[in-house]
Amino acid sequence: MSEEQKNMEAERSLSLEAQFEARIARDEKIEPKDWMPEKYRKTHIRQMSQHAHSEIVGMLPEGNWITRAPSLRRKVALLAKVQDEAGHGLYLYSACETLGITRDELYEQLHTGKAKYSSIFNYPTVTWADMGAIGWLVDGAAIINQVPLCNTSYGPYARAMIRVCKEESFHQRQGFEIMIKLAGGSPEQKEMAQDALNRWWWPSLMMLGPTDAESVHTEQSMKWKLKRKSNDDLRQQFIDQTVPQAELIGLTIPDADLKWNEERGSYDFGDINWDEFWQVVKGHGPCNKERMNARVGAWEGGEWVRDAAMAYAEKKESRKNKKVV
């Protein structure tokens, strides 16, 4: 390319980019075949795949309790919830594939640890009350994160999020119902519920992401509507809505510094242990290895089934073609 051509090329993409940003600012949606800056494509692949991976890995801690649910009512609800999470993963993977990456590449990134998933799923689920705490707190925090994404700029992502959000509210309710029942039960049951709250509270706050001061990409993400509120604002919203729910069922939030601030109209809360958060993100959480082993094991164990289905489909197709001839 000559110098002149290069300049023309650069100018062209500059004006394309300006037009592109203007479209988003006007609240227009971007669709898969539209021109987009490479950075937009990459950022979306990263965020959407991370989101999809979280849904898929998120099935593991809860799947652990399906066979041990205390009643049929609880069992069908948990089973349906976990199946929904599989669905959420699938909506998001296919939306992500519209950006020109294959499902295999996405799985590869997850399995090799190149892609991240939400660090909350690296905590263990040790009692039945954890099913209550996860639905109530983890899905509750997820909803706060996800609702603004229904208006994000990338069409396929926004449409997937609308479906996801419609399904999430049952998840949170079934979890809270478990907590209500346990908190109102025997002293042992109440203690179990309190213990689950103690263990899931802080990781749920961390799930809303690092503090604004440490959060990269925020400004660009705001422009592209991948983010509409800062992590700290979302966290405050989560705390303000959850504290009264805990009070209602007689459980105590495990934070000695938690206090209503009349002036701000919000709760003040204690320091979050960000060292723990970064340790878990880096792979040193209690269950990182276990989760990845389960995930990779399921993928590899299912390989012969995928191959057999493909071979069968091809055989059927070739039989059909023979008949035609």
Added chain:
Amino acid sequence: MTKKNWPLWEVFVRSKNGLEHRHFGSLHAADEEMALENARDVYTRRSEGVSIWVVESKNITASNPENNGELFEPAQDKVYRHPTFYDLPDEVKHM
């Protein structure tokens, strides 16, 4: 032998009789039967549909947004295709 992955399918769902099929999303499946079954599980877990179409994505031909100008702009200056283009006396009712 190179590995063959399950192809991609586009899923269209009619949410109730009287409405058209609408694009719901996509999924991977080995063949059309499996695509239908998976579509049922992935996209209609809450009675979202009464009929499903699946079509392998590679069989869809799509227009290119770069050609939107020549494809769609000519319609913009043909205002005479709309009823509001025509002047009628105020006395005329129901037309």
